[in-house]
Amino acid sequence: MSGLEVEEAMTLRFEHRDTEIGASVVDRVWRTRSDAEDTMTSAARTCWHLILSRRRGCLLAGLRGPETRATVAPVPPDTEFLGIRFALGTVLRPHPASSIINGNVPFPVTDSGRVVIGGDDWEVPTYDNVEHFVRRLQDAGLLVRSRLGEEERERPGADPTMRTLQRRYRAATGLSRTAVTQIDRANAAATMLLGGHGWRAVVETLGYFDQAHLAHALRRYVGHTARELQAGEHSTLSFLYKIPPVPGS
Known part of the structure; x- marks a missing residue:
């Protein structure tokens, strides 16, 4: 193990x-x-x-x-x-x-x-x-x-539309690719903040526009602010899983 x-x-x-x-x-x-x-x-x-x-x-x-x-x-x-x-x-x-x-x-x-x-x-x-x-x-x-529609791209003569691939992705995951990326990125941001990184490093590393963009994502997806996470002033959190280097991948 x-x-x-x-x-x-x-x-x-x-x-x-x-x-x-x-x-x-x-x-x-x-x-x-x-x-x-x-x-x-x-x-x-x-x-x-x-x-x-x-x-x-x-x-x-x-x-x-x-x-x-x-x-x-x-x-x-x-x-x-x-x-x-x-x-x-x-x-x-x-x-x-x-x-x-x-x-x-x-x-x-x-x-x-x-x-x-x-x-x-x-x-x-x-x-x-x-x-x-x-x-x-x-x-x-x-x-x-499911390989989330990628296998369709590999079939000889197959040329599925983007809408078809998006529909199959959502059928397998229940989420859009955009939602997956946003949720994974917020979890990665929380993990970085809990690990001692400042909000500027999080914004730069994960591609948020600015502090306000990061704050909105944290409130929606994590339920705590950057300050609460960094200071330990938050309620018990579910386990924040380590994710791939590129969120959503």
Whole structure:
């Protein structure tokens, strides 16, 4: 298991890693535990997650879709969370990303503690064996990877219009390319600010027009100002994932 990292987010301590499957399907696996009842600022996200939570022996499972704005989410006490963040363009056939934008889809859990997805029940994964779970979903044809329309460009004689490519991109991700770039860039900006960079360096590095442009993006997509992020004067934040050097790529 490579890429193991630990990051603190106020009362939540996130442990996360990459996977043996590779970033083409799963972007990141994470886990955390809450000690007390709290709220969390959930930053906008381009990808969907499968989230499993366990509290006092009770298991809950479901999808959290891409989010187009920052929201405040409740955090129950004494709860263990396991999350699988799927790469942009990965599709769970019963629940395409476009159907769960800014939403959640709960999955039934059997009396024996297995989660029901696509009409079949599955053994609940652990932090260390997510790869086995994901491969089983792939083998069953439930989990597939779209190349977001790029494969159409490579077919002999294929010449899809830009509108066609945009429609297929949105069908696979639930978002436009512009929205993906804006959300990824805001997450990158927040990560830089939390890491000690000044707003001028963020604007220059990530291509914002000016401080006002950056401030607007942070309010919409992260829910906190640059000053709050730099000074640590913010509520608990959802995990800010490291993204590619070029946001949206």
